[in-house]
Amino acid sequence: MTLDKKARRRSDGDGSGGLTPQRRAVLRVVRESDGHLTAAEIFAAAQKLLPKISYATVYNSLRYLKEAGLLGEITFGNAASRYDRETARHDHAVCTACGKLLDFDLAETLGLMKLAARRSRFKPASIHLTLVGLCPDCSDQPAASRGSGVRRKR
Ligand SMILES: [Zn+2]
């Protein structure tokens, strides 16, 4: 698969051994978070490790780490990319009320990819399923306390 080739192109082993301190810090932030952080959130956390790190450095490090296959990037429409410590293929559920993003995996997704490929006549490389809805916390709340806002931001 092309992804493997890409990951192997930079052969510093698999780990953070050959990384600059900045890249290591960025990778650590992503790996230590259980969520899916945006570049801005990663920048804020990386500054606690390396106070002098710049946003551009964080951003470039994220690009590098993604290319090296050390982290994943997820995009939803026009929203800011989120970075994922889980690099294996998996699916996401996103809460429209609080913005929570959850990992899940379905065996069926691969079958879905075949169907989607047949329908679109694309040669499939990967498929991502995103379930959009209300997380358990948000769906427990009565509608009134959520206000009108399915679009409310965190
Ligand atoms: Zn929620």
Ligand SMILES: [Zn+2]
């Ligand atoms: Zn994920």
